[in-house]
Structures are given as structure tokens and as C-alpha cells.
Amino acid sequence: MRAEELKGHLDAVLLAALEGGPRHGYAVIEALRQSTDGRLDLPTGTIYPALRRLEQAGLIAGTWSVVGGRRRREYRLTPAGIRALSGRRAAWRDFSATVTAALESATRVNTALENAALEDTACPSPNPA
Amino acid sequence: MPESEPRLIRGYLQVLAAQLPGPIVEELTDGLTETYRSYRTRGLPADAAAEAAVEEFGSAQEILAGFARVNPARQAARRLLGLGPVVGGCWVAALVTSRVWPGPEPARVVLGLVLIACIGLTFVAALGRRYRVAVYSGIAGCAGFAALDASLIVGTLLVAGRASGLTALAIAVSSARIALCARAAVAAQQNT
DSSP states (O other), rough: OGGGGTTTTTTHHHHHTTTTEEEEEHHHHHHHHTTTOOOOOOOOOHHHHHHHHHHHHSSSEEEEEEEETTTEEEEOOHHHHHHHHHHHHHHHHHHHHHHHHHHHHHHHHHHHHHHEEEEEHSSSOOOOO | OOOOOOOHHHHHHHHHHHOOOOOHHHHHHHHHHHHHHHHHHTTOOOHHHHHHHHHHHHOHHHHHHHHHTHHHHHHHHHHHHHHHHHHHHHHHHHHHTTTTTOOOHOOOOOHHHHHHHHHHHHHHHHHOHHHHHHHHHHHHHHHHHHHHHHHHHHHHHHSEEETTHHHHHHHHHHHHHHHHHHHHHEEEETOO
């Protein structure tokens, strides 16, 4: 899955990646790869502005530490972030159930129409003449 | 990133460092270093690992555009541009109805020129794609608007002696904009 297909859901996905505890940017990407069996293919660099945006919104909080002589910024969910994640999850389940119902209903209608057409071909109606 | 690590990565980080504030570059350096090391751990030679890490990270332009969108100076400039017609409308209504003009005509011309300059700077901050340019023009725009509002308030009070009705409303709205400008300038300053 590419970044543009995730548009609108990136924030929720990043919040979910931080649910297990504080992580730095690269660890967030790794967590997303593991949780989606590598199907989520985001350019790593693009998640940093998104993390910054979530921090400005008060949904995550960042702290600096020093690891191997390098400064590292780790993020954790804030109480507002935990509430936002819960809301996004509920909204996604609702959206997903609605779209799945609509798509599967369309499939059932198409199958019924195809079956009816096959029956018409197999048993043509008698010629009125 | 240590000197021993590939030139490709150092060059990539230099492009980012030319545009972005130090703390953001430090965070990106850490992320890119981790990405590079993960490829090295998988057995790639240094140059191939650097190429793979940079490719995985995304283009520098993509990252710069992402940070430009979340720049606090850009967001503050957009709020200031939205608030501008409200403040301007209040002052026009107050000055026209009270017939009190703050200061002599040359001073009013200067205020008009400052206003035009502030609007220009704020537009640059609100629409600019270059992070540092947006920060500096945003800070200058905030300082200009705050000075303009303060001059209008002081000038009106000196000439009229007191404020009532629409003038009081205009002073209140201008005071709110001064507070917004101060907060925005501090936030933008922290991101230089």
C-alpha cells in the first residue's frame, strides 16, 4: 500500500503504532511494517512531518534522549491521543462495515443477474410464431 | 552522522539542513542513520546501503514540503490573514464614525505602508514552501502587525482621549491580534 492510498488515515495509523509504548521515528516505521506484514510501504522520511503535526495537535508528546552519541526524539501518546485513537478506530470500523456491506451486496446482485442470464440462454422462451 | 558514513547520506542531510531547523535535522539524521544501519546489517555494502536508505527515506523535496505544511509560522500567518479583514473592518468603522484620525497625515501614510508590507510578509509566510523563509517572514509580519496595532491604539487614545463604542471594539480586537502575534512569533522563533 502506497502513501497516497493511506491519505486521511495516516494519523490513526501512527497513533496505533505508538499504542504499545514510546517509539522514535524509525521504530514507528518498523512497527507499522511488522503489524502489516510489510504491506504498508511509506517513504520513511514522510512520517516525521506527520509526527510533528500530531505533536502540535497535542495527540503525542516528544522527548529527547541521547543514544550512541546521537540525539533521538521519542514520541508517546498523550491522554488526548489515546482518546483520538479510540475514536478513529470506532469510526474506521463503522466505515469499513458500511463499505464492505455495500460492496458485497453489489456482488450478490451481479451474481444473481448473471445466473438469470445463464438460465435464459439455457432455456430460451418458446417462439410465439 | 559520523564522517566514515557515505557521502550520499551526508549530502542528503546537508540539503535538509540548509532549509530546516537544527532539531528537525537531528531527528531526521537519527532516522536515516537507523535506516542505513538496517541495510548494512542485512549485508549490503556501504554505498548500496546508503542508496537504499536514501531511496527508502524519500526525496529531500518531499520531506521539505511535508515540514513546510506543518510549519507553525505558516499556520500563524494563515490565522493572521483570516483575522486581518476583521481588525481592518473594525478600525475603518471606528474611525469613520468617530471622525478621529490618529496622528498627522504623514504618520498615516507610514502606517499604510507598514500595513502593506505586513500583508506581503504574511502572505509569503502563509504560502511559502521554504521553511526558514516562512519562519523569518512570519516573525517580521507578526512584529509589524503588533507595532501597527499598538500605534493605532496609542494614536487614537491620544487624539480622542477616551475610547467608546466601535473604537473600544477596534482596540479590543487589535489587542487580541497583538497577543496572537506575540504567541506566534515566540512559536516561530522556537522553530528556527
